[in-house]
Amino acid sequence: MKPIQVGLLGIGTVGAGTFNVLKRNQEDIRRRAGRGIEVTMVAARNTERARSVTGDGVQVVSDPFAVVNHPDIDIVVELIGGYELSRELVLQAIANGKHVVTANKALVALHGNEIFAAAQEKGVIVAFEAAVAGGIPIIKALREGLTANRIESVAGIINGTTNFILSEMRDKGLDFATVLAQAQALGYAEADPTFDIEGVDAAHKLTIMSAIAFGIPVQFDKAYVEGISQLQAVDIRYAEQLGYRIKLLGITRRTTTAAGEGIELRVHPTLIPAARLIANVEGAMNAVLVHADALGVTLYYGKGAGAEPTASAVIADLVDVTRLATVDPSGRVPHLAFQPNQMSDVAIMPMADITTSYYLRVHVQDQLGVMADLTRILADGNISIDAVLQKEPGNQTDIDIIMLTHQTQEKSIDAAIARIEAMPAVIGKVTRIRLESLG
Numbered sequence: 001m002k003p004i005q006v007g008l009l010g011i012g013t014v015g016a017g018t019f020n021v022l023k024r025n026q027e028d029i030r031r032r033a034g035r036g037i038e039v040t041m042v043a044a045r046n047t048e049r050a051r052s053v054t055g056d057g058v059q060v061v062s063d064p065f066a067v068v069n070h071p072d073i074d075i076v077v078e079l080i081g082g083y084e085l086s087r088e089l090v091l092q093a094i095a096n097g098k099h100v101v102t103a104n105k106a107l108v109a110l111h112g113n114e115i116f117a118a119a120q121e122k123g124v125i126v127a128f129e130a131a132v133a134g135g136i137p138i139i140k141a142l143r144e145g146l147t148a149n150r151i152e153s154v155a156g157i158i159n160g161t162t163n164f165i166l167s168e169m170r171d172k173g174l175d176f177a178t179v180l181a182q183a184q185a186l187g188y189a190e191a192d193p194t195f196d197i198e199g200v201d202a203a204h205k206l207t208i209m210s211a212i213a214f215g216i217p218v219q220f221d222k223a224y225v226e227g228i229s230q231l232q233a234v235d236i237r238y239a240e241q242l243g244y245r246i247k248l249l250g251i252t253r254r255t256t257t258a259a260g261e262g263i264e265l266r267v268h269p270t271l272i273p274a275a276r277l278i279a280n281v282e283g284a285m286n287a288v289l290v291h292a293d294a295l296g297v298t299l300y301y302g303k304g305a306g307a308e309p310t311a312s313a314v315i316a317d318l319v320d321v322t323r324l325a326t327v328d329p330s331g332r333v334p335h336l337a338f339q340p341n342q343m344s345d346v347a348i349m350p351m352a353d354i355t356t357s358y359y360l361r362v363h364v365q366d367q368l369g370v371m372a373d374l375t376r377i378l379a380d381g382n383i384s385i386d387a388v389l390q391k392e393p394g395n396q397t398d399i400d401i402i403m404l405t406h407q408t409q410e411k412s413i414d415a416a417i418a419r420i421e422a423m424p425a426v427i428g429k430v431t432r433i434r435l436e437s438l439g
């Protein structure tokens, strides 16, 4: 059988990684797929630079639609990023009866429902393993490996750039801008790094995992998203003194409240007990913790960003598509794990209804009775305190009071914070960071 023909859209970090790994491991890949996989066409903005990666024998064009509309191309690999042009290209490829592989989490999180419906209709496959946690096979694990289980929660460090920034700032005392520049140079960051820093990229990935874990449509617009840009070094230090690490965590879980059943979908900086494995995931590494009823807890750890780690997932999808589409068409798996007519309409919960623990830092004038007032406000809201730390940042009159609470609802802590901020002795805003014990 002649090799399946692949067209690459974009040959930047991931595109070049994909091209190189496919070439390097072509013989093993052919044996696994049951057929050779060959990149025969590439669309690139800078065709000269693209040729320096591909060498001769590959058609390099500047118009990505020329690839998508080419009759000889069997699989389109979308690696240009963004969600408007890429949406058009992917839908056009599907309309042309081509299978698609993409690493683009923004695209899947925003337009996944439309894209999967079009693919289903046309009988083609859209594969996106590289879109979540880079090379870690988490989509496959959730969709296939855990298929016997009722999944209760998925929590993870799923943005390499922010984890790298937090690790380097803490370990080397480097400033934010310097470490971000390093993450960009290493190929970890998105084209617009605010997607990383503000938690948007992690929320894209979490949205996709939530859909697969719980059999719901992708609903990025319902995600709560808070990044690391407001995080202060002082809170990282205090958290350490209390035995915690602060990580940008994505959490999605089933929850039942008085209002009924719902799904939490949230990304925010989170205190995690320092002894937990996931608290020790450093640099650009990713880790995803899944609680499932039959299997229990599993942890998936590995490189979530970078050229070849991401290429590893892109090529795994190429092999799957090659097998399923042309070698053994019997074994198709639904795009979001559940059959399209079996999707649940359980709602994403408002953030006010979620329950978690909190780290609070209150900057106060050191007056008699302040501590009593703080504890009374928390007690009024039925919020119990787990630990308290009092710090004098350097002058005698102002102090930081740090409190860790037991679990409470977000709306209760918000109400308590509003009352605390209204206390005459309190200076500025209360710093609030959510805390998960992840036991």
Ligand SMILES: NC(=O)C1=CN([C@@H]2O[C@H](COP(=O)(O)OP(=O)(O)OC[C@H]3O[C@@H](n4cnc5c(N)ncnc54)[C@H](O)[C@@H]3O)[C@@H](O)[C@H]2O)C=CC1
Residues within 6 Å of the ligand: 009, 010, 011, 012, 013, 014, 015, 043, 044, 045, 046, 062, 063, 064, 078, 079, 080, 081, 082, 085, 103, 104, 105, 106, 130, 131, 134, 187, 188, 189, 190, 191, 304, 305, 306, 307, 310
């Ligand atoms: N870099 C990483 O570690 C990871 C990236 N991803 C995703 O993979 C995708 C690609 O990311 P990178 O390779 O890092 O980006 P990149 O910026 O290095 O590469 C994108 C390439 O697409 C080209 N391009 C843009 N518009 C084009 C157009 N209209 N026609 C032809 N070429 C065009 C650009 O010139 C560039 O060479 C993104 O969706 C990203 O979110 C996913 C996992 C990890």
Ligand SMILES: N[C@@H](CC=O)C(=O)O
Residues within 6 Å of the ligand: 131, 133, 134, 158, 159, 160, 161, 162, 188, 189, 190, 196, 201, 304, 305, 306
């Ligand atoms: N910018 C992303 C790249 C991989 O998805 C990250 O830093 O994790």
Ligand code: NA
Residues within 6 Å of the ligand: 129, 130, 131, 132, 133, 134, 135, 136, 137, 138, 139, 313
């Ligand atoms: Na992955």
